[in-house]
Amino acid sequence: MPLSRLSCKVRSRTFRQVLLLLCVVSLVGLLVTHKKRIISGVYPSQSEERSNEEFKNHDNKDNIIDESEKTEKLFTKPSKPIAITVLSKKAANVTKSKPQTTTRLYPPTKWSTKPRKPLTTNRPSLVTSRPSPQTTTRKIISSTYNFGDTYATDDVHVKSQCPNRTREKFKNAENLKDKFLETVPVLQWKKHAQESEYERLRKFSGAQGWMGVTWDILNETLNLMNSTGNGYMFDTWNRTSPCIRCAVVGNAGILNGSRMGKEIDSHDYVFRVNGAIITGFEMDVGNRTSFYFFGTNTMMNSLMAYGHRGFKSIPRTVETRFVLLPDHDRDYLLVRAALTNSIIDRGRDKGKDPARYFGTNLTTEHFKILHPDFMRYLRNRFLWAPILNTKNRDIYRPSTGASILLAAIHTCDQVSAFGFMTPNYEKFSDHYYDIIHRKVAFFANHSFRKEMQLWQDLHKAGIITLYMRD
Structure with missing residues (x-):
C-alpha cells in the first residue's frame, strides 16, 4: 500500500476517536449538570407538589393525634368572638431573610435535609426553587373566627310534667x-x-x-x-x-x-x-x-x-x-x-x-x-x-x-x-x-x-x- 494512502487512513481513524471522545465528554457534562433531576425522577414543579402533599398528610396525622390529647377545658363560653390561631398559607414560602429558629412541625421527609440550590434550565417555565422542608417556616398568625355561640330560642320541648327529667x-x-x-x-x-x-x-x-x-x-x-x-x-x-x-x-x-x-x-x-x-x-x-x-x-x-x-x-x-x-x-x-x-x-x-x-x-x-x-x-x-x-x-x-x-x-x-x-x-x-x-x-x-x-x-x-x- 502506498505510504500516502496509509497516512490518510491513520489520520481518519484518529479523527473519529477524537470525535467520539468529545461526545462522551459532552454527555458526562450533561449528566453532571442535571444530576439532581435525574436522581429524583421528577421536575422541580412535580417535586414541590409531592412535598405539599406530604405536608398535607402530616397535617391529617396531627389532627388525629389531637384526638387523643387531653385538654384542660373542653369549652369556655366566649363573650366575644373567639380569638384563635390559624396557619398562614404564605408561611409555606421561604423568605430571603435569615429564617427564625422554630420547632419542627413534621417528621423528616425522604428528601435530603440539606438546603438545595435553585434548579434552572433554558426553559423559563421550569425556572423555580425547591426549599428544603427544614427551612420552611410555618407562622402562626392571630385572627378571629365566628363560632356563632348565640342561638335562637324555642320552648316546645321545655313543657313537661315529668318530675325527674x-x-x-x-x-x-x-x-x-x-x-x-x-x-x-x-x-x-x-x-x-x-x-x-x-x-x-x-x-x-x-x-x-x-x-x-x-x-x-x-x-x-x-x-x-x-x-x-x-x-x-x-x-x-x-x-x-x-x-x-x-x-x-x-x-x-x-x-x-x-x-x-x-x-x-x-x-x-x-x-x-x-x-x-x-x-x-x-x-x-x-x-x-x-x-x-x-x-x-x-x-x-x-x-x-x-x-x-x-x-x-x-x-x-x-x-x-x-x-x-x-x-x-x-x-x-x-x-x-x-x-x-x-x-x-x-x-x-x-x-x-x-x-x-x-x-x-x-x-x-x-x-x-x-x-x-x-x-x-x-x-x-x-x-x-x-x-x-x-x-x-x-x-x-x-x-x-x-x-x-x-x-x-x-x-x-x-x-x-x-x-x-x-x-x-x-x-x-x-x-x-x-x-x-x-x-x-x-x-x-x-x-x-x-x-x-x-x-x-x-x-x-x-x-x-x-x-x-x-
Missing part, C-alpha cells in the same frame, strides 16, 4: 350546667323559613349553618314541613305517663351478646342511627324503631358498606319517623322530593327516588330536621376539640351517633343509651354486627374519645343511663 338534672351537674341551654332549638321547620334567619345562618358551614344551601331550596323544603309535628319530636305521644322514656341505640360492638333487646323495646321511643342492622340481632338490640337518625351521606354509605351484612334498607315500620342531620343541600333536596312524591331533580343525587329509602304514602310528620343552631351548640359547648383552632376546623362536627343521643337528651324526659363507646372499647369490635373483630377507627372529623368522656360525665351526673359491661 334530664333537663332538671343538668342544673345540678357542676361541670355541665354552664354548657346547657334549655331553650336552644332542636328541630327546624316552616316557622324558620325567614330571610332574616337565612342571612344569619348562611355564615356557618356544614351541619352548623345554611352555607351552601340556596334560599330557594331551603324555603321550598321548610315550607313543606308545615305541621307542628315537624317542630316537636313526639307528635305520636299518647300521654299515658308523665315521663317520656327513650332508648338511644348506637352500633358499638359492646351490644353483641348483651341480651338487651327486651329492655330496649320496653321504652316509649327507640332511636337508631346509620347502619342499624336489626335482623338476626333482635335479642341484643331489640326490634322497634321509633326514630331513624341519618344524614343523606351516612345513610347511603351505610347501605353500600353493610349491604352484605343484610342492611338492604333502613329501618321502616308503622311507628318510624325519619330524623335528618343536614350537612349539604342534598339533604334538603332529598326531603323535598320525598314529601312531594317526586324524583330528585338536581345535585349529585339527581334521578334518585326517595321512595326507595322511605317508602310511599308519607306525611309531613314523617320527617324531622335538626336545627343548625343545635348542631353548632353541641360543637361549641359539649364537644369542643383542638382541631377547631386550626385551618381544618370546617371538617369537624359531632358524630351522627353523638348528635342523636344529645338530641334525645334535649327532648326526652329520661334517656337510656345502648351501644355507645365506653372506656374499655378495645375489648369489643367496632360494630355489634361485625363478623370478625375490628378495631375502632378514629378520624379527624369527629372526636370519639371526647364523646366517650362526655357519656361518662352524663352517666355520673344521672342525666343518662349508659349501658356498660366488662
Whole structure:
C-alpha cells in the first residue's frame, strides 16, 4: 500500500476517536449538570407538589393525634368572638431573610435535609426553587373566627310534667350546667323559613349553618314541613305517663351478646342511627324503631358498606319517623322530593327516588330536621376539640351517633343509651354486627374519645343511663 494512502487512513481513524471522545465528554457534562433531576425522577414543579402533599398528610396525622390529647377545658363560653390561631398559607414560602429558629412541625421527609440550590434550565417555565422542608417556616398568625355561640330560642320541648327529667338534672351537674341551654332549638321547620334567619345562618358551614344551601331550596323544603309535628319530636305521644322514656341505640360492638333487646323495646321511643342492622340481632338490640337518625351521606354509605351484612334498607315500620342531620343541600333536596312524591331533580343525587329509602304514602310528620343552631351548640359547648383552632376546623362536627343521643337528651324526659363507646372499647369490635373483630377507627372529623368522656360525665351526673359491661 502506498505510504500516502496509509497516512490518510491513520489520520481518519484518529479523527473519529477524537470525535467520539468529545461526545462522551459532552454527555458526562450533561449528566453532571442535571444530576439532581435525574436522581429524583421528577421536575422541580412535580417535586414541590409531592412535598405539599406530604405536608398535607402530616397535617391529617396531627389532627388525629389531637384526638387523643387531653385538654384542660373542653369549652369556655366566649363573650366575644373567639380569638384563635390559624396557619398562614404564605408561611409555606421561604423568605430571603435569615429564617427564625422554630420547632419542627413534621417528621423528616425522604428528601435530603440539606438546603438545595435553585434548579434552572433554558426553559423559563421550569425556572423555580425547591426549599428544603427544614427551612420552611410555618407562622402562626392571630385572627378571629365566628363560632356563632348565640342561638335562637324555642320552648316546645321545655313543657313537661315529668318530675325527674334530664333537663332538671343538668342544673345540678357542676361541670355541665354552664354548657346547657334549655331553650336552644332542636328541630327546624316552616316557622324558620325567614330571610332574616337565612342571612344569619348562611355564615356557618356544614351541619352548623345554611352555607351552601340556596334560599330557594331551603324555603321550598321548610315550607313543606308545615305541621307542628315537624317542630316537636313526639307528635305520636299518647300521654299515658308523665315521663317520656327513650332508648338511644348506637352500633358499638359492646351490644353483641348483651341480651338487651327486651329492655330496649320496653321504652316509649327507640332511636337508631346509620347502619342499624336489626335482623338476626333482635335479642341484643331489640326490634322497634321509633326514630331513624341519618344524614343523606351516612345513610347511603351505610347501605353500600353493610349491604352484605343484610342492611338492604333502613329501618321502616308503622311507628318510624325519619330524623335528618343536614350537612349539604342534598339533604334538603332529598326531603323535598320525598314529601312531594317526586324524583330528585338536581345535585349529585339527581334521578334518585326517595321512595326507595322511605317508602310511599308519607306525611309531613314523617320527617324531622335538626336545627343548625343545635348542631353548632353541641360543637361549641359539649364537644369542643383542638382541631377547631386550626385551618381544618370546617371538617369537624359531632358524630351522627353523638348528635342523636344529645338530641334525645334535649327532648326526652329520661334517656337510656345502648351501644355507645365506653372506656374499655378495645375489648369489643367496632360494630355489634361485625363478623370478625375490628378495631375502632378514629378520624379527624369527629372526636370519639371526647364523646366517650362526655357519656361518662352524663352517666355520673344521672342525666343518662349508659349501658356498660366488662
